Amino acid sequence: MLSISELQCQRHQQQFNYSLEVKPGEVVALLGASGSGKSTLLELISGFVPASQGSLNWKGDDLLALPISQRPVTSLFQQHNLFHHLSLKQNIALGISQQLKLNAAQQQQVSDIADSLGISAILDKRPDQVSGGQQQRAALARCLIRHRPILLLDEPFSALDPMLRLECLELVKQLAEQYQLAVLMVTHQWQDALRVAQRVAFIEQGKTQQFASLKQLEQSPANQHIAHYLACS
Numbered sequence: 001m002l003s004i005s006e007l008q009c010q011r012h013q014q015q016f017n018y019s020l021e022v023k024p025g026e027v028v029a030l031l032g033a034s035g036s037g038k039s040t041l042l043e044l045i046s047g048f049v050p051a052s053q054g055s056l057n058w059k060g061d062d063l064l065a066l067p068i069s070q071r072p073v074t075s076l077f078q079q080h081n082l083f084h085h086l087s088l089k090q091n092i093a094l095g096i097s098q099q100l101k102l103n104a105a106q107q108q109q110v111s112d113i114a115d116s117l118g119i120s121a122i123l124d125k126r127p128d129q130v131s132g133g134q135q136q137r138a139a140l141a142r143c144l145i146r147h148r149p150i151l152l153l154d155e156p157f158s159a160l161d162p163m164l165r166l167e168c169l170e171l172v173k174q175l176a177e178q179y180q181l182a183v184l185m186v187t188h189q190w191q192d193a194l195r196v197a198q199r200v201a202f203i204e205q206g207k208t209q210q211f212a213s214l215k216q217l218e219q220s221p222a223n224q225h226i227a228h229y230l231a232c233s
């Protein structure tokens with residue numbers, strides 16, 4: 001389990017403090033107003049922002065003691081996930097080798113992952129030759145091939161049309177179960193959380209205001225702001 005307890009940092013004058021957990025196979029949605037601190041939490045977990053206090057553990061191991069490169073974490077963002085001068089196949093292969101030197105078994109892994117994400121037929125194309133949804137699938141494939149058990153998603157599908165977005169969300173849910181990934185997903189859409197997440201952390205002014213199941217959040221929002229946010233979603 002990914003356990004986050006009183007994990008704190010400071011950015012300029014603002015203080016951040018997070019507590020929540022994500023089980024293997026589970027998707028937890030991070031909701032909250034713009035600027036509330038959702039992305040900051042992802043940066044703390046991946047190590048790009050140093051923590052000042054608190055704990056961050058994966059299956060009992062202290063992740064704060066590990067440098068960025070050794071954390072069992074992989075991330076997918078809304079954009080800029082792929083190198084546009086490389087083919088999708090090469091972009092995925094980067095998840096295994098920065099020099100793009102793959103042995104036969106590793107090449108097979110690329111084919112298998114591409115197969116399971118439905119992009120085998122377009123592997124030789126460059127990102128600008130395929131759709132946004134196909135690009136995000138390739139980026140997701142690169143995340144998966146790294147075999148890191150914690151997957152951080154920062155609004156990865158918000159630029160896609162509604163049908164594609166739902167398709168990709170379903171895919172994330174399925175992959176979380178299949179690979180037993182602990183997934184934390186930033187979204188502005190309550191509908192996305194309903195579609196894919198088991199639990200939700202609502203972030204307000206840099207703090208986890210409520211960490212609960214979707215049903216609990218809906219039925220007993222911790223304060224007026226959360227109730228209002230849900231009513232507007």
Ligand SMILES: Nc1ncnc2c1ncn2[C@@H]1O[C@H](COP(=O)(O)OP(=O)(O)OP(=O)(O)O)[C@@H](O)[C@H]1O
Nearest residue numbers: 011012014032033034035036037038039040041186
């Ligand atoms: N690199 C940075 N240096 C200093 N402050 C930052 C940096 N990135 C973000 N902040 C500040 O930290 C606060 C939280 O930002 P963060 O990006 O975590 O919010 P968010 O909830 O993800 O917002 P959004 O939904 O708009 O993406 C904001 O006040 C922001 O201005």
